[in-house]
Amino acid sequence: MRLSANSQLPSAPKTAGSLYRPPLVSVCNRTKGVVADLRVGVHGLSAPEAGLVRALVVLSSHGGADFRWRFAADGPYDALIVGAAVDAAAPPARFLGWLGDEGTAAPGGMHLLARPLQAAGLEAWLRGLERAISAGAAAPAPVPAPPPESTPAPGPARMLRRWPPEALLRNDPRHLRAAALLARRGLAAHALADQSGLGEHGCRAFLRALDEQGLLGPPAAGSSAVFAPGIASALRARLQP
């Protein structure tokens, strides 16, 4: 049974000695005046991990009066936690998180939620997304994950308006390289892919994440990407680890 935001909580059983179990889908925030209007779901996780995400979302909603998230069984989603690379079957979502082992690089520029998943980490990520959504004013249409075999249009050249937050870079060397390139020149995804090591799909995801946080802008007047060999390549050859 799914409870809507306007449903009343079932009354506690009157049988002596019985334990009242609240419904898993929490609507508690509704009673506190905060509408749980943001939807988080899972795709490609095992049943126990999906259950854990659901339970942690419920815990967070009980702990914070201003927590706007609720676990949703189906899309569209504001945030989707996946357990593998996004495939064509993944439902559309604004933001993607990847449940993986600590220290590994999440594919496609997704945010890594490290195992074992804990309430604090999940809540911090969701609250960060909430701020990004709020900063974006009107809700954008959900961004579907592109199928692997698709070949999207190249897209315009963009450059950074400020250095990205640590949570987005996640100390991934490929993200750092991509950001360093975008800091100096406007680049489209296909041009960024070669130099950063992210690959074109990863670059598109990274650029999308940067764009969602308002970090990208048009290239500065007169800027253009120039990849010239010479002193830089000679230094690289000498500075091998």
Place this chain on the structure above:
Amino acid sequence: MSDLRIVFTGSPGAGKSTAIAALSEARPVITPVAGKAWPAGMDLGQILLDDGRQVRLLGSPGQRGFDFAWCAVARGALGLVILVDNTRPDPLADLGLHLDGFSEELTDLPCVIGVGRTDECSAPSLDEYSDFLAQQGLVLPVLKVDVRQREDVLQLMDLLLLQLETMAGREGEAHA
């Protein structure tokens, strides 16, 4: 022979000497360049390229009193590495001092900022450094670094060289 150099700057104790030592293949104390002698107290290292050219690694004095020399050492350089010690009383002010000192060059000079000792003092966070840079109108790589680890110093250099490769005309200047 053209003077090829990368400048390391930052507050005293930020790790300039250590970073240079991690990269340098030789380390004279003072070396005359094109008839000039660098001021005393400036670390010098070098990297000898396969084609015989030398790239000097120059550590500029980080004290405020030496800021008059910063423009001179940065002008025409290949890049600038700013090292910040996060345990100092006001690391953002330290960074601001160097951003001001090199402000004329930063428009066209590859630059990367390494924040050290964040394990001893986590504030300011990297995001606060990014905010500070944005307030100055700058978009520069800023990352945590332990200059005792060569891999971390190499990562700084990688991001510096990426900028060098993408900035139009830099290669031409380097070959002049």
